[in-house]
Amino acid sequence: MSSGSVLLLGGRSDIGGELAARLVAGREVVLAARDASTLDDVARRMRAAGATSVYRLEFNATDLDRHRAVVEQAIRLAGTPAYAIIAFGVLGDQRRAEHDEAHAVHITTVDYTAQVSVLTVLADLLTGAATVGRPATIVAFSSVAGWRARRANYVYGSTKAGLDAFCQGLADRLHGGPVRLITARPGFVIGRMTEGMEPAPMSVTSSEVADAIVGEIRSQERQGRVRCTTLWIPRRLEVLARVMRLVPRPVWRRMPR
Numbered sequence: 001m002s003s004g005s006v007l008l009l010g011g012r013s014d015i016g017g018e019l020a021a022r023l024v025a026g027r028e029v030v031l032a033a034r035d036a037s038t039l040d041d042v043a044r045r046m047r048a049a050g051a052t053s054v055y056r057l058e059f060n061a062t063d064l065d066r067h068r069a070v071v072e073q074a075i076r077l078a079g080t081p082a083y084a085i086i087a088f089g090v091l092g093d094q095r096r097a098e099h100d101e102a103h104a105v106h107i108t109t110v111d112y113t114a115q116v117s118v119l120t121v122l123a124d125l126l127t128g129a130a131t132v133g134r135p136a137t138i139v140a141f142s143s144v145a146g147w148r149a150r151r152a153n154y155v156y157g158s159t160k161a162g163l164d165a166f167c168q169g170l171a172d173r174l175h176g177g178p179v180r181l182i183t184a185r186p187g188f189v190i191g192r193m194t195e196g197m198e199p200a201p202m203s204v205t206s207s208e209v210a211d212a213i214v215g216e217i218r219s220q221e222r223q224g225r226v227r228c229t230t231l232w233i234p235r236r237l238e239v240l241a242r243v244m245r246l247v248p249r250p251v252w253r254r255m256p257r
Contacts, residue, residue, distance in 0.1 A: 004082025
């Protein structure tokens with residue numbers, strides 16, 4: 001059996017499920033989500049992908065005081081994660097958030113504050129448990145939406161900007177140790193969260209995002225490296241993002257999502 005488990009925080013996430021399914025063969029997996037009893041389909045998929053055991057935990061992103069306890073319980077159930085995937089989040093309703101401060105705070109709590117909390121817990125616990133010969137990988141999801149906030153989704157975009165900055169600092173903290181942080185910066189992801197929305201240029205699917213992350217992990221494993229990195233998905237999106245910085249503000253404020 002392979003060493004280390006897979007922890008998926010956000011058990012219903014399209015991207016998280018795709019990524020976990022590519023990593024669980026021969027491993028135990030812990031699915032953490034609200035109403036964890038409803039994760040039957042996800043659990044079956046993990047078993048079909050080769051997971052040796054599947055556990056479920058109740059996890060509410062907004063219950064910040066419980067984050068450490070949830071991760072510690074996951075470790076007791078399945079052992080220290082070889083891969084910890086932070087895939088929970090909400091897109092929210094920008095128009096509602098402009099008038100409903102509680103909704104704006106909910107978006108920022110789930111997409112930024114809770115992410116910072118979980119990342120801090122994971123970095124703390126995994127750094128203490130991982131070794132050079134048995135490294136651990138944490139995956140977090142930023143977005144091109146955080147590269148430059150747009151009028152059409154600035155609440156969500158602001159959370160991704162903050163999370164991205166936090167991840168860059170955390171990556172520097174982890175540098176040289178046995179824990180790698182992979183920060184994914186995808187463009188528009190076609191899936192349940194964006195259902196009904198017009199795809200943006202260079203849109204990707206959840207499968208394409210998962211493939212890019214796994215490709216980076218496998219490349220590092222082949223080279224015997226443990227390196228924190230940020231992935232633009234697709235890679236050519238980085239060129240577009242740099243152009244975005246140059247668009248004059250009067251033009252930018254009229255840009256769609």
